[in-house]
């Protein structure tokens with residue numbers, strides 16, 4: 488399994504790695520990666536993979552990243568600067584050192600939106616007893632589904648103001664790994680939602696927002712986040728709709 492470097496440090500934009508495997512369709516497996524694979528409502532990172540081969544430079548766009556048995560970087564072979572006079576496997580053979588570079592504007596936007604989603608989820612649970620049931624974020628907007636009958640306009644205004652207060656407080660954001668059995672014994676399961684994770688996961692990654700002694704939010708999450716809520720700017724709720732029986736969908740965006 489590829490070493491998921493972004494779990495520890497989400498601020499790295501460029502990294503070196505070694506090719507472990509290349510498939511004919513352009514999917515590449517590396518020994519380590521900072522590319523986030525799509526999951527948990529957060530889209531995959533994009534960027535480039537570069538390699539110097541006998542003094543010649545090759546570069547391909549990383550169009551998608553997917554996690555299955557391991558992490559697959561999906562290269563856009565048509566758009567690459569491959570000389571195309573030989574198979575890609577000749578350049579990216581196992582053992583080759585490559586340089587990965589993330590599309591940082593896109594990744595950083597995902598980090599901001601993901602952190603904002605945690606704040607919104609925590610506030611909706613605390614103030615409305617409305618647990619989050621799903622979320623999808625993009626680089627310019629996001630939506631969150633929660634179990635709640637119906638938010639009125641004044642509810643949305645209250646929620647928006649409360650989340651912006653939390654943003655402007657500049658709360659610290661931290662993450663760390665926990666053994667699953669310890670986490671299940673010590674943490675609030677309704678909030679952390681550990682019980683929703685597959686049994687195969689034995690190490691839980693916890694993301695915390697607020698004071699270390701009494702965090703405002705503490706949840707199991709494998710996504711990428713910013714380190715202070717001050718980086719979120721201003722949250723604007725752009726709408727709501729029914730997402731099913733007893734389910735509300737709230738749409739929001741972040742202004743600088």
Ligand SMILES: [Zn+2]
Pocket residue numbers: 601602605694708709710711712
């Ligand atoms: Zn998260």
